[in-house]
Amino acid sequence: METKDVQIMEDIYAENDQVSEGIQQDLSARGIYAINVLGAPGAGKTTCLINIINRLPGITPYVIEGDIQSDIDTRRLNDLGIESVQINTNGACHLEGVQIQNMLPKLSLSKPGILFVENIGNLVCPAEFMIGEHMKILICTVTDGADKPYKYPLAFEKAAAVLLNKADLLPYVDFDRAYFTKGVQALNPDAPIFLVSGKTGEGFNEVCEWIKARL
Amino acid sequence: MHEYSLTKQIVKIVNRAASEHNAKRVTQVRLVMGASGGIIPESVQMYFDQIAQGTLAEGAQLTLRLVAPQMHCPVCNQNFTRPRFSFECPICGTLGSPTDIGNEFYVEGIELETDEPSIRKG
Numbered sequence: 001m002e003t004k005d006v007q008i009m010e011d012i013y014a015e016n017d018q019v020s021e022g023i024q025q026d027l028s029a030r031g032i033y034a035i036n037v038l039g040a041p042g043a044g045k046t047t048c049l050i051n052i053i054n055r056l057p058g059i060t061p062y063v064i065e066g067d068i069q070s071d072i073d074t075r076r077l078n079d080l081g082i083e084s085v086q087i088n089t090n091g092a093c094h095l096e097g098v099q100i101q102n103m104l105p106k107l108s109l110s111k112p113g114i115l116f117v118e119n120i121g122n123l124v125c126p127a128e129f130m131i132g133e134h135m136k137i138l139i140c141t142v143t144d145g146a147d148k149p150y151k152y153p154l155a156f157e158k159a160a161a162v163l164l165n166k167a168d169l170l171p172y173v174d175f176d177r178a179y180f181t182k183g184v185q186a187l188n189p190d191a192p193i194f195l196v197s198g199k200t201g202e203g204f205n206e207v208c209e210w211i212k213a214r215l
Numbered sequence: 216m217h218e219y220s221l222t223k224q225i226v227k228i229v230n231r232a233a234s235e236h237n238a239k240r241v242t243q244v245r246l247v248m249g250a251s252g253g254i255i256p257e258s259v260q261m262y263f264d265q266i267a268q269g270t271l272a273e274g275a276q277l278t279l280r281l282v283a284p285q286m287h288c289p290v291c292n293q294n295f296t297r298p299r300f301s302f303e304c305p306i307c308g309t310l311g312s313p314t315d316i317g318n319e320f321y322v323e324g325i326e327l328e329t330d331e332p333s334i335r336k337g
Contacts (some may be wrong), residue, residue, distance in 0.1 A: 002332060006236055007324045010228050012221055093217050124253040125217040150300045153284075154251060157313050186286075186302040186310040 016129055019097035023104070023132025031112025032062070033215050036131055038155055039139035041121030044165045046073045047198035048139050049116050053082055055208040059215075060113030064103050066095045066120045073118065083107060094125035100132050114215075123152035135160035135214065142166050146176040149183030157187045160214075163207060167197040218254055221320070222262035226272055228322045233271040238327035241275040245324050249317040251284040251297075275325070284317025 011017075027034050039045045046065075053061045063084035065074045068091060077084040085106045087099055100117060107115075117133065119126040127136075138159035140148055143166055149156045156162065162184055184193055192210060196203035225246070233241050244263075248254060256279050267273045285294040288304035288311050295304055295311060302311050 001239065002329050003242070003326060004236065004238075004329055005324060005326050006232055008228065008232050008322045009324070010232075011319075011321045012224050012228070013320065015224060015227075092220065096220065128217075128252065147300060150302070153297075153302075153313065154318065182310065183302065187313055189312070 013128065013130075016097045019101060020130035020132045023097060023101055024134060026104070027109075027115060027132060028134075030109055032109060032115050033113075034115040034117065034131075034133045035211075036126075036133035036136040037116055037118045037139065038123065038126050038136055038159065039119075039121060040123050040141075040144060043121070043139045043141050043144070044198040045118050045121070045139050046076060048163055048165060048196065048204075049118060050077070050080065050082075051196070051198055051201055051204040052208055052211070053116075055204050056114070056211070059212075060111045062107050062109060062113060062115045064100060064107070064115065064117045066099075066118055068092070068120060089120060093120055093122050094129050095119050095131050096129050097131050114211075123148070123155045127152070127155040127158050137161045137163060139163045139165055140180075142170050142173055142175040146180035147183075149180065149187055153187055156184055156191075159188065159191055161191050161207070161210065162188075162193045163203075164193055164195050165198055167195045167202055168199050218258035219262050221254065222259050223266055225259070225322060226263060226266045226270065229267075229272045229275070229325055230270050232322075232325060233327055236327060236329060237331055238271050238329050241272045241325050241327045243326035244272070244275050244277050244322065245280070245326075246277060247280045247282060247319055247321055247323050249284060249319045250281045251317045252320055254320070256281075271327075280323070282317055282319060285314050286311030287314050 037045050061082055063077050066087045068089055071086040074084045074086040085103055136159045138155055194203050194207045229244050260277050284297040286297050287294050288309055290307050290309045304311050
């Protein structure tokens, strides 16, 4: 019996990255731009999506909802006439490329438009796994506290934009905006920070103009 | 659960390399992991022990080299280890920018047992 040492140097995320690149190419060929929506549980991801979709007339929206359990968000979107399908991960903390690949045939994708993928509410693992998106956006809230860029740097580093939601609650919370902004800018100097309120609709026109410019 | 899906991938990579090298069994797996990846090493070993059962990788010992996250200071033009709750360069106080150091996660290599004598081509 011989003992042998073998060099491998293989990235553990590589296979998922390859699947994601395939999905992205497939969507691009259909004229569909995919946005991976990240945010903690309760950040208002679905409410923000509805605000965005309502302000993008003429652009066909598709939504894949990721949740550990339940189809509450998907029913809410379908009730508004937005074509959406649900992934339940039954405990897993993030979505992966293969799951999106399996869901695409369940959407019509009949016209060019935007596919929003609402990831599992979590600031850690979803940042690690590409799912075929053209960009990520990150939804934070003024009630979460201003230290989030420092605690979850990767999510902020990878987001093309940060939506700071629940702006209507700013007068009631001690949110250090300068500290937050400094952290985001260090990690990601190009990412705009949009102050928005899913409740009042404040700030979403600017978000939508920015999205349209990226299509 | 994060660790579970990643560990499945580790076992897959290890077993593929092990069969390519006609291994009888894998004795050691060397992983390199960025400390900012949010991965718990003990969980990786626990899942590995379960997932590798019945494969060439069963019973292999994982060793893990952790890489501390580094930021780059544009003024000092050098990297620094990211402090907690701040991105400021410890020397000049300028905000650092992120680097890829501290995000890696890869299988560096394995140690395996084989019946075949090493063949040296030359």
